[in-house]
Amino acid sequence: MLELWDVSRVFENGNTAFREITFTAQKGEIIGVLGTSGCGKSSLLRVIAGLDQASTGRLVLNGSEGEEISKKVGVIFQEPRLMPWLSVIENVAFGLKGREAEKKEKASRFIKLVGLEGFENHYPRQLSGGMAQRVAIARSLVTRPEILLLDEPFSALDAFTKMQLQDLLLKVWEDCGSTMIMVTHDIDEALYLCDRLLVMRGQPGVLSCVVDITQLRPRTRGNAELARQKQQILDILDITGKAG
Numbered sequence: 405m406l407e408l409w410d411v412s413r414v415f416e417n418g419n420t421a422f423r424e425i426t427f428t429a430q431k432g433e434i435i436g437v438l439g440t441s442g443c444g445k446s447s448l449l450r451v452i453a454g455l456d457q458a459s460t461g462r463l464v465l466n467g468s469e470g471e472e473i474s475k476k477v478g479v480i481f482q483e484p485r486l487m488p489w490l491s492v493i494e495n496v497a498f499g500l501k502g503r504e505a506e507k508k509e510k511a512s513r514f515i516k517l518v519g520l521e522g523f524e525n526h527y528p529r530q531l532s533g534g535m536a537q538r539v540a541i542a543r544s545l546v547t548r549p550e551i552l553l554l555d556e557p558f559s560a561l562d563a564f565t566k567m568q569l570q571d572l573l574l575k576v577w578e579d580c581g582s583t584m585i586m587v588t589h590d591i592d593e594a595l596y597l598c599d600r601l602l603v604m605r606g607q608p609g610v611l612s613c614v615v616d617i618t619q620l621r622p623r624t625r626g627n628a629e630l631a632r633q634k635q636q637i638l639d640i641l642d643i644t645g646k647a648g
């Protein structure tokens with residue numbers, strides 16, 4: 405459903421973020437993008453989101469190219485980016501079109517899905533970081549994007565909230581069947597959530613390899629097979645993963 409062919413991104417100042425990336429994502433897949441700092445992960449996601457233009461190469465989403473793509477994607481960032489003057493339900497309904505009652509009904513369904521029933525009329529300042537990120541998830545899914553892009557969505561959260569939201573994301577994925585591409589620094593998170601991992605390295609970044617996560621769902625965090633794949637990824641990234 406998403407195809408990238410030799411896509412590169414060069415900035416106005418001549419910096420190259422990443423070069424010649426080719427991959428395809430199938431409908432319903434969860435793809436992780438992993439790599440050392442500065443290898444172009446966020447820049448790649450911004451190009452897929454249509455927030456930045458590819459400098460070379462071709463990007464196709466379900467037959468659409470260019471500006472058309474940005475209408476078909478939802479994006480979740482590290483911070484929830486909610487509108488502080490709008491309530492939870494107004495934030496979630498903001499991007500919807502149609503009659504007010506219909507918009508509220510759709511928004512309510514997604515608020516329920518992310519476990520925030522009863523908080524519809526709260527304002528962002530009244531929410532914890534994890535709750536605010538749940539609202540961001542509901543807001544990005546309510547418009548039914550063809551693909552959901554996530555840029556380190558849980559990295560600002562404490563360890564327990566992070567695990568809860570990872571499970572929530574899987575629940576939402578089962579319910580909506582969304583295709584997702586997720587940038588993360590957290591190998592354990594990537595192994596727990598994803599079907600395939602794009603491992604990037606270098607500056608400018610290149611796609612070093614694609615790792616299939618073979619473990620069936622539901623997965624147990626840190627099981628032996630996932631630990632083996634973690635070491636495989638650390639080896640690709642040239643990180644020993646051993647003290648001393």
Ligand SMILES: Nc1ncnc2c1ncn2[C@@H]1O[C@H](COP(=O)(O)OP(=O)(O)OP(=O)(O)O)[C@@H](O)[C@H]1O
Nearest residue numbers: 415417419420421440441442443444445446447448
């Ligand atoms: N607007 C910009 N103009 C020029 N260079 C940029 C710009 N944004 C990013 N870069 C450069 O592009 C490269 C890739 O940056 P990017 O933020 O995509 O990497 P990343 O892998 O997401 O990093 P991190 O993991 O640290 O968030 C870096 O060398 C960065 O300095």
